[in-house]
Amino acid sequence: GQNIDQPTEMTATEGAIVQINCTYQTSGFNGLFWYQQHAGEAPTFLSYNVLDGLEEKGRFSSFLSRSKGYSYLLLKELQMKDSASYLCALNNAGNMLTFGGGTRLMVKP
Amino acid sequence: DTAVSQTPKYLVTQMGNDKSIKCEQNLGHDTMYWYKQDSKKFLKIMFSYNNKELIINETVPNRFSPKSPDKAHLNLHINSLELGDSAVYFCASSSGPFPSYEQYFGPGTRLTVT
Numbered sequence: 001g002q003n004i005d006q007p008t009e010m011t012a013t014e015g016a017i018v019q020i021n022c023t024y025q026t027s028g029f030n031g032l033f034w035y036q037q038h039a040g041e042a043p044t045f046l047s048y049n050v051l052d053g054l055e056e057k058g059r060f061s062s063f064l065s066r067s068k069g070y071s072y073l074l075l076k077e078l079q080m081k082d083s084a085s086y087l088c089a090l091n092n093a094g095n096m097l098t099f100g101g102g103t104r105l106m107v108k109p
Numbered sequence: 110d111t112a113v114s115q116t117p118k119y120l121v122t123q124m125g126n127d128k129s130i131k132c133e134q135n136l137g138h139d140t141m142y143w144y145k146q147d148s149k150k151f152l153k154i155m156f157s158y159n160n161k162e163l164i165i166n167e168t169v170p171n172r173f174s175p176k177s178p179d180k181a182h183l184n185l186h187i188n189s190l191e192l193g194d195s196a197v198y199f200c201a202s203s204s205g206p207f208p209s210y211e212q213y214f215g216p217g218t219r220l221t222v223t
Contacts, residue, residue, distance in 0.1 A: 033211070041216070041217075042113075042199060042214035042215060042216050042217055043152065043199070043214050044214070045211040045212070045213070048211065085150065087152065089152075096154055096157065096165050096167075097154060097212065098154070099151065099152040099153070101149065101150060101151055102150050102151075102152075
């Protein structure tokens with residue numbers, strides 16, 4: 001089985017940095033994804049980690065530690081448009097993704 | 110140009126009815142999926158098709174039946190709708206059935222069963 005935990009809500013200030021954590025337990029591991037979902041819209045891909053370490057993509061970075069069952073998404077220079085839910089998703093077999101409940105991020109001026 | 114499209118966007122119907130949701134992708138992808146997102150925002154895989162063949166079928170009631178007439182389409186038919194079926198249903202596609210391929214999601218169909 002699998003279990004994915006991430007905070008339900010976070011609040012941050014425009015221009016700041018925020019880190020959204022995701023911890024997981026799984027019997028098999030084929031990668032961890034982060035998706036962004038604005039209210040009422042479809043999820044969109046942000047990042048994919050299969051090896052330990054940090055993947056940087058513009059203002060967004062994602063980190064993975066397989067031994068600790070831990071990942072985080074780092075958002076820098078926050079903008080109001082970053083207000084959204086951020087979904088951690090685990091790929092344990094084939095191409096089946098198991099999603100966490102998502103972290104709703106509110107960016108305030 | 111819409112990569113993954115779904116119709117209808119909203120669907121309101123009564124318990125016991127049968128309804129279908131259509132999905133089409135123009136990305137040339139081989140693999141398509143159906144997800145259900147409930148009121149608590151949990152996104153759960155329902156089905157996955159690769160080249161029109163079913164490869165993932167999670168624990169979903171038999172009332173749900175996917176149909177893939179070709180690689181670009183994956184429709185979802187639901188019989189005898191129940192209140193608990195109310196949710197947002199997302200179609201998605203990826204270029205292959207392997208772990209590293211990102212999935213592209215459609216805009217979702219909000220189903221309300223009354």
